Amino acid sequence: MPTPGKDTFIYYGANVAAATTELKNVKDSNLARALMTADTKVKGAVVATVHPIIHEISVEGGILYEKGDAGFEFIDDAYKNKTTVGLVILNGPKNVAGNRGVSGDFYVTKLDEGDPVEGLVEYSFVFQPAKTSTAFTFVVTVGS
């Protein structure tokens, strides 16, 4: 059975270990995963070749604004104070084995407010990995 996008999860907390609370008002989100590469093509090659250097990760999406929503306030505070948030981003609940995603400390590098006349106030966000003592990790849940 395919996984509906609404059944994916973003957990947040002050750090990765504490990232156990779900960011519930998230709308569409996108876990952008790329690989920065070095150009290794040589003269006379029949195809352009590359060598992997480092992963490039960012999380983009939207979150509905709701007064008093602790998740939004946490993200908003992190943006305003330029502090990190611990995130675990999974394509299923964390207590079910086999779900995949990433975990690490992130900065909120964008938090745009959109105010559509015929819609709901929504913030579009971008989270990018922060350089902290916590290792960025690709995660596969083991269940609980």
Added chain:
Amino acid sequence: MTSAELALAVADIINTAALSPAPAAVRRFAPIKDLARFGSVLNITVMPRRRRTVPVAKRKYQRTLGVDVVVQKVTEQDDAAVEAIDAYVDAIDNHLRKRAITGAIWTESASGNDEPYIPQHLRGMGLYTAVLQVDYATYLND
């Protein structure tokens, strides 16, 4: 909030409008059919109409609840009376747009058919019938 509760709340709000004649909206689940029951007064019926639920966030759903506000009066072919009730329906529409309902957000209103009233009722029975469809959004969390 259920459709029936919304219809009741909408009827209550209509009845707070400063209009002449003073509105006396009633929630019903079916419109009045018997022409003899209309008398000479303005009848306002609020009925639940539709319900649609869609996800708006991963753990949040928007449930659109619609009501039909049916305004009816025997006018025969009195154009001035028709015009007056037409303006009355506009005033109800404006009133609902501006008045908040706890737990529901006004999203849109429209007439139930192409014309602002049902021409067949007017031609066939001398009955002015306007159906104002009003939608409200409610929100549910998982």
